[in-house]
Amino acid sequence: MARDKKLIIGNWKMNLNVHESSLYVHKLAQIVKVHRDVEVVLAPTLLALQTLSLQVNYRQFKLAAQNFYWRDHGAFTGEVSATQLHGIVQYGLVGHSERRHVFGESDKDTRSKVQAALRNNIRPILCIGETTSERTMNETNDVLHDQLVGGLANVTSEELESVIIAYEPVWAIGTGNNATAQDVATAVLAIRSQLKHLYGARAAEKVSVIYGGSVTADSAADYLALPDIDGLLIGGASLDANAFNTIVEKAFKRSKVHK
Numbered sequence: 001m002a003r004d005k006k007l008i009i010g011n012w013k014m015n016l017n018v019h020e021s022s023l024y025v026h027k028l029a030q031i032v033k034v035h036r037d038v039e040v041v042l043a044p045t046l047l048a049l050q051t052l053s054l055q056v057n058y059r060q061f062k063l064a065a066q067n068f069y070w071r072d073h074g075a076f077t078g079e080v081s082a083t084q085l086h087g088i089v090q091y092g093l094v095g096h097s098e099r100r101h102v103f104g105e106s107d108k109d110t111r112s113k114v115q116a117a118l119r120n121n122i123r124p125i126l127c128i129g130e131t132t133s134e135r136t137m138n139e140t141n142d143v144l145h146d147q148l149v150g151g152l153a154n155v156t157s158e159e160l161e162s163v164i165i166a167y168e169p170v171w172a173i174g175t176g177n178n179a180t181a182q183d184v185a186t187a188v189l190a191i192r193s194q195l196k197h198l199y200g201a202r203a204a205e206k207v208s209v210i211y212g213g214s215v216t217a218d219s220a221a222d223y224l225a226l227p228d229i230d231g232l233l234i235g236g237a238s239l240d241a242n243a244f245n246t247i248v249e250k251a252f253k254r255s256k257v258h259k
């Protein structure tokens with residue numbers, strides 16, 4: 001099936017303060033064109049989300065939370081819930097490798113966050129991927145399976161249509177170690193076949209699967225050319241306006257090619 005709508009997500013991580021974020025969005029707004037078949041999503045610091053939600057043209061950019069807590073309200077000092085983010089963001093990252101490996105988030109946490117996002121009308125971007133040692137030990141498919149099953153438990157096949165799966169091998173994130181297009185194609189195939197097993201062929205075909213890990217303006221086209229890929233999650237390169245715009249334009253070209 002032709003997958004013609006592309007999703008490009010910029011994860012700014014813990015960079016740029018509120019003022020800098022606003023200036024950067026202003027700069028992006030001047031160069032990134034609106035394309036019907038490309039959805040561009042920005043994930044700035046949580047602090048800037050409110051300001052940017054008033055600044056962006058939603059036809060041009062959607063917003064994503066980099067993280068949130070899974071309870072809706074209550075005595076959870078310092079946390080921000082999906083309920084509080086409702087109306088400000090359209091997407092939320094869940095289980096990013098830095099959350100899993102720096103902050104020790106488990107599959108149980110990701111499952112609760114996927115549920116919290118869905119019940120608050122926020123599309124969860126469930127990030128999954130193996131570490132270097134898991135890859136060396138040939139455990140990639142097992143890791144992808146466990147993180148998918150762990151994160152998606154309780155998600156119905158109807159809800160699955162709102163979920164985005166991001167294949168983000170830990171060894172490729174922020175390292176400059178590019179996964180080859182073949183690596184990505186193999187992993188995405190494994191993800192779709194596991195989803196088929198869990199939800200059936202139709203649901204597995206429909207779900208959006210994107211790739212992230214040291215993607216640059218130069219390497220983006222190789223991944224976007226894969227027939228089974230719906231977009232990219234960009235960290236470092238999303239902080240360079242020209243590089244990010246080039247990636248959006250490459251996604252646009254790819255979306256047209258598949259029409």
Ligand code: PEP
Binds near residue numbers: 096176
């Ligand atoms: C990310 O933050 O999800 C990511 C893929 O980062 P980078 O592009 O810098 O590897």
